[in-house]
Amino acid sequence: MVKRKHFLWLFFFAFCFISYGQGGFALEKGNKFEKVRFKFVNNLILIPIEVNGVELSFILDTGVNNPILFNLTGADSVEIKNAKEILLKGLGEGKPIKAIRSTGNRFRLGDVYNNNQDLFLISDSSMNLSPRMGLDVHGIIGYDILKNFIVEINYSRKKIKFHDPDKYMYKNCRKCETRRLHLEGSKAYVFADVKQFSTNKWVGVKLLLDTGSSDALWLFENKEQEIVEPAHFFDDFLGFGLSGRIHGKRARVKNFIIAGLEMEGAKVAYPDSLALQYINSMRDRNGSLGSEILRRFNLILDYPNNKITFKKNSSYKDPFKYNMSGIELQHNGLRVVKALAGGIDRGVKDNSADNRIKILASEQFHLELHPALEIAEIREGSPAHKVGLKEGDVIVEVNNRNVYRYSLQEVRGMINKKAGEKIYLTVDRSGSELKFSFVLKKVL
Secondary structure (H helix, E strand, O other): OOOOOOOOOOEOOOOOOOOOOOOOOEEOOOOOEEEEEOEEEOOEEEEEEEEOOEEEEEEEOOOOOOOEEOOOOHHHOOOOOOOEEEEEOOOOOOOOEEEEEEEEEEEEEOOEEEEEEEEEEOOOOOOOOHHHHOOOOOEEEOHHHHOOOEEEEEOOOOEEEEEOOOOOOOOOOOOEEEEEOEEEOOEEEEEEEEEEOOOOOEEEEEEEEOOOOOOOEEEOOEHHHOEOOOOOOEEEEEEEEOOEEEEEEEEEEEEEEEOOEEEEOOEEEEEOHHHHOOOOOOOOOOEEEOHHHHOOEEEEEEOOOOEEEEEEOOOOOOOOOOOOOOEEEEEEEEEEEEEEEEOOOOOEEOOOOOOOEEOOOOOEEEEEEEEEEEEEEEOOOOHHHHOOOOOOOEEEEEOOEEHHHOOHHHHHHHOOOOOOOEEEEEEEEOOEEEEEEEEOOOOO
């Protein structure tokens, strides 16, 4: 099996390259809107987009401008035009990476299209979200597909509508809160207020709108602006950006207010300053607003008119939970499992004195190939770490249930249900089956 360590599905992009002039996305003539269903996995929106006639899966990421492709295999081969090698830089502790810039590409999402789209292709095989997502992901797209439309994102129904701004009529909505969406170049920002436990003061913050972050909130430490190191935190690996690994502190804020709507105990991450070294457009930005908060609203993103509308949905009061087991999972290769094929032979009579009937069950099995669910990361000091589980262990059973019947997201939920619950795991470690148990513990 190919080992892909240290590549969290918490994948954050913040790019610092020039947005080249090009034709924009548009609706087919006569259409007022286009409605698209999306998949919502690990707090990330996945939409299907055709690139030069090949359907690929993209994360909708408001933190980027031009589309970026990665994780393309022979089966996903896409012809790209007018290719030129460049350097990209972004979040992370490493150096800028090589990429290919391509112009004049055809993009289509239903009746939303652009026949002259720039894109960037990263060939580095380590840039691969698919193992952590549990399904294929080929790229990210943001500003370019949003800037010409009024876009309704309904997290509750998993639907997006791209509206022609000249034909869109805002509805009267007493439960909606509309605020200014601050556009600076290709980046969208919102203003919010946060109260940290360490200071117990309200601080106004300017945040990048970032649907491509599965976290709730990122804050950049700045003593002058009273954004300081949290009183209670744990060090953690936050994810990967274009320029490498991102480390930092995880904590909670006491209160958070966006568009006049308040939340308590929201999760927050404070990335190390080293990870921000290549971001030259920080200006007065204080952090990022990610999808763990955004998913609690149905949104209207109105780039043409610089507006954003928030409406609470059924997820608004969901608790903010940290990973209690300490385990991060990924798909890594395939494993052979023995699956029940069915078939029970019945009716063998027992001639004993009580004249009872014995049912002889002849279970028939066949072999199947299923994705191997591997422990990709394990947090030091977590319940799973303390009992001896290791990176590279392949999960076979959770609480006596064989995991091949479940998706990666379902298994992740099974090992992180509630504090105080005892979890029983069977793992395959280098061909040997080992059993472990631990009790889930609330973090912070």
